[in-house]
Amino acid sequence: MDQEVKLAELKAKLKNVIKRSVYVYRVDCGGCNGCEIEIFAAISPVYDPERFGIKVVASPRHADVLLFTGPMTRAMRLPAIRAYKAAPDPKIVVAYGACGCSGGIFHDCYCVWGGADSLFPVDVYIPGCPPTPAATLYGLAMALDLLQQKIKGEQLVETEVTRVTPKYEGVCPDLAKDIEREARRLSGYLHGRRIAAQYLEFVREKDPLAVDRKIKELVKQEKDPRLAEIFLSLHKIYMERVGHNAG
Amino acid sequence: MLKLLKKTLQVGQATVEYPFKPVEVAPGFRGKPVYNFSRCIACGACATACPPNAITMDCDLERGIKSWNINYGRCIFCGRCEEVCPTGAIALSAEFELAAARKEDLYCRAEVQLCKCISCGEYFGPSRELEYVLAILKQARLLESGHEGWEQLLKVCPKCRRRKIAGSGAKALGARARF
Ligand code: SF4
Ligand code: SF4
Ligand code: SF4
Numbered sequence: 001m002d003q004e005v006k007l008a009e010l011k012a013k014l015k016n017v018i019k020r021s022v023y024v025y026r027v028d029c030g031g032c033n034g035c036e037i038e039i040f041a042a043i044s045p046v047y048d049p050e051r052f053g054i055k056v057v058a059s060p061r062h063a064d065v066l067l068f069t070g071p072m073t074r075a076m077r078l079p080a081i082r083a084y085k086a087a088p089d090p091k092i093v094v095a096y097g098a099c100g101c102s103g104g105i106f107h108d109c110y111c112v113w114g115g116a117d118s119l120f121p122v123d124v125y126i127p128g129c130p131p132t133p134a135a136t137l138y139g140l141a142m143a144l145d146l147l148q149q150k151i152k153g154e155q156l157v158e159t160e161v162t163r164v165t166p167k168y169e170g171v172c173p174d175l176a177k178d179i180e181r182e183a184r185r186l187s188g189y190l191h192g193r194r195i196a197a198q199y200l201e202f203v204r205e206k207d208p209l210a211v212d213r214k215i216k217e218l219v220k221q222e223k224d225p226r227l228a229e230i231f232l233s234l235h236k237i238y239m240e241r242v243g244h245n246a247g
Numbered sequence: 248m249l250k251l252l253k254k255t256l257q258v259g260q261a262t263v264e265y266p267f268k269p270v271e272v273a274p275g276f277r278g279k280p281v282y283n284f285s286r287c288i289a290c291g292a293c294a295t296a297c298p299p300n301a302i303t304m305d306c307d308l309e310r311g312i313k314s315w316n317i318n319y320g321r322c323i324f325c326g327r328c329e330e331v332c333p334t335g336a337i338a339l340s341a342e343f344e345l346a347a348a349r350k351e352d353l354y355c356r357a358e359v360q361l362c363k364c365i366s367c368g369e370y371f372g373p374s375r376e377l378e379y380v381l382a383i384l385k386q387a388r389l390l391e392s393g394h395e396g397w398e399q400l401l402k403v404c405p406k407c408r409r410r411k412i413a414g415s416g417a418k419a420l421g422a423r424a425r426f
Contacts, residue, residue, distance in 0.1 A: 048262045098299065101320030101353070105299040115320070117350070125353060126346045129323035134263075134270045139346035141266055149352065150344045151319065156284045156357035161374040164288050166383055167335055173387050189330040190275065 010090035011123075015145050018064050020053040022144060025063035026096070027083045029116070030106075031070025034130040035097040039067065042133035054140055060086040065143060068116035071099040071106040077119060084120055092143050095122045096136075098129040105129070168200045175241055176200055179234050186230045195227070199234045208242040272341045277324040279342040282317065282355055287336035289313050289359045289373040293328035302328060311361045311370040319345055320353040334379070364404035366411075371404035 026039055043049055043056055057063060060083040072080065084093075095116040098104030102115045116122055126139030141147040168176045179199055184192030202211050202218075215235045222228040263270055272278070294304040294315075301322040305314045328337045347353050361370035362377055381401060384390050390397055403411070 045261055046263060047265070051262070095320075098321055098323050101350075102318060104321055105323050107299060107321060122350075124346055124348050125320055125350060127320045127322065127353060128343070128345065132272075132343055134265050134272075135343045135345065138266060138344045142346045142348070147266060149347055151279075151347050151352050153349075153352045154355040154357075156355070158284075158357075158359045158375075161360060161378065162285055163382070164286055164334055164375050164379045166379070166386055167333070169386070171386075173383050190326070193335075 007090055011092065014064065014090045014092070018053075018144070022052070022054045022064050022140070023057045023062045024054060024065045024067055024140070025057055025060045025083070025087065026067040026069060027060075027080050029068055029070040029076040029080050029100075030073030030112075031097065031099050035069035035099070038128075038130040038133060038136060039069070039096070042136040044133075047133045047137055049137060049140065052141070052146070060084075061088065063087045063091065065092045065094060065140070066120075067094050067096045068100045068120070068122075069096045071103045071109070072113040072116060072118050073109075074111045074113065077113060080116075080119065092123045093120050094139065094143055095125045096139075097131060098127055101125045101127050168197070168204075170204050170206075171200050175203070175238065178237050178241075179203075182234055182237055183230060186233065187226075195230055196234070199231060199238075203238060208239070211238065272343065276341050276343075277326050277339045279319065279340050279345055280317065280322060280324070280326075280328055280337050281340045281342070282315075282357070283336045283338075284357050286334045287315065287357065287359070288334055288376040288379045289315060290333060290376055292331040292333065293337055296327040296331045297322075298325060298327065299323050306361070306370075308361075308370050311363065312358045313361055313373050315357045315359070317355045318353060319355070320347075320350065362402060364407055365399070365402045366407035367404060369404060377401045 026036070028036060039056070041047070043054075049055075060066065066084060066087055068080065070076070084091075093116065095101045099106060100116045103109075103112050106112045107114065113119070115125075124139055124143040126135060128135050131139065138147060142149060166173065176196075180193065180196040183196035183199070186192065187195060199215075202214050205211055205214075212235075215231060219228045219231050219235075222231065289304070291304050294300075294302045299321050301319070302315070302317045304316070306312075307314065324339065326339050329339050332338075345353075359373045359375060362372055362374040363369070364371050381390075381398060384397065400408070
């Protein structure tokens with residue numbers, strides 16, 4: 001216990017002292033290499049962490065910060081422990097990537113022990129799969145107390161029953177489903193959802209003739225032929241239904 | 248040396264100024280999945296779709312509560328939760344500054360109430376999900392007549408409903424056998 005308190009004190013002192021020369025050593029405990037690529041992207045001139053004195057070194061004996069990437073696999077736990085022991089105290093331990101934080105997508109593999117915190121006391125978690133270079137910089141700056149933490153744990157409790165309204169109010173759910181499905185089929189879920197929402201905005205008018213006119217106008221003005229085609233094929237579904245219903 | 252200086256001045260600065268200035272993310276960037284509690288119906292589609300089980304759901308039948316949990320430390324930002332969510336309650340944002348010193352700050356937990364079966368008194372489904380079903384049925388105009396009956400029927404748990412239907416089926420069969 002005494003030793004732990006002393007270590008914490010030393011760590012606080014370390015954070016004060018190393019501001020301009022931080023040596024980072026990364027330990028790959030069995031990841032997919034995505035995280036490594038992002039770390040190397042982060043030390044490229046575009047992000048240039050050396051302007052804060054952050055430098056990736058090749059030996060744990062020089063390290064102030066240990067960056068554990070990848071899930072803690074059974075095969076890599078001994079090398080990881082050796083790297084941890086080799087780094088001089090006090091040191092800052094960072095769990096990097098979804099795998100380093102909790103095992104990530106590999107968390108239930110037979111040979112995975114979990115994140116870096118299954119073996120070491122972790123100071124900062126940097127989530128992401130992989131974290132972008134900017135997220136890496138942010139995490140390292142946070143580990144050095146240069147930046148504040150932004151994310152907060154949340155607890156939400158329902159006290160009285162909330163009414164959730166359907167996504168496209170005033171539109172027949174069956175039609176909305178077909179439109180959204182076709183839009184997603186043609187352009188993927190992200191854009192499909194946006195396009196379907198835009199189209200169903202028109203359908204809310206209820207008057208098929210007005211919808212027809214507006215869509216034709218929209219298609220005429222649309223510069224992107226792909227988008228125009230998607231709108232036309234959505235419109236076909238709508239018109240077929242309307243015609244069917246009328247007949 | 249001067250030549251080099253000239254060249255550098257011409258080319259300009261390549262290094263971004265992050266973290267002193269915000270950095271621009273690419274369009275379509277997949278960052279923190281933001282959860283909108285008031286739109287979630289606790290259907291569990293996201294928990295089923297989430298590849299690394301970052302989103303998990305639990306039922307507490309004693310307390311009558313269904314809980315929704317996300318672990319941002321495990322999320323791989325694939326966007327599948329956004330893809331499958333029927334109400335648009337969860338969507339990926341451009342937020343990437345997720346680093347945390349405490350593990351607890353990486354969690355978000357939400358609790359919704361379960362509905363009590365009016366027949367056997369056991370908790371079975373999230374109340375807001377049943378409300379949502381009702382709203383959808385209304386919008387599809389499937390509820391013109393016998394509206395109250397539907398509302399009552401939705402508050403019966405599947406087990407009791409099955410028993411009821413089996414009972415009425417047996418009655419019908421028995422009636423036919425007699426004639
Ligand atoms: S967090 Fe993602 S990118 Fe990093 S090692 Fe794990 S799977 Fe690979
Ligand atoms: S983005 Fe993917 S990993 Fe993250 S919570 Fe959604 S489904 Fe799960
Ligand atoms: S899919 Fe959407 S509505 Fe269903 S539980 Fe997940 S967030 Fe809630």
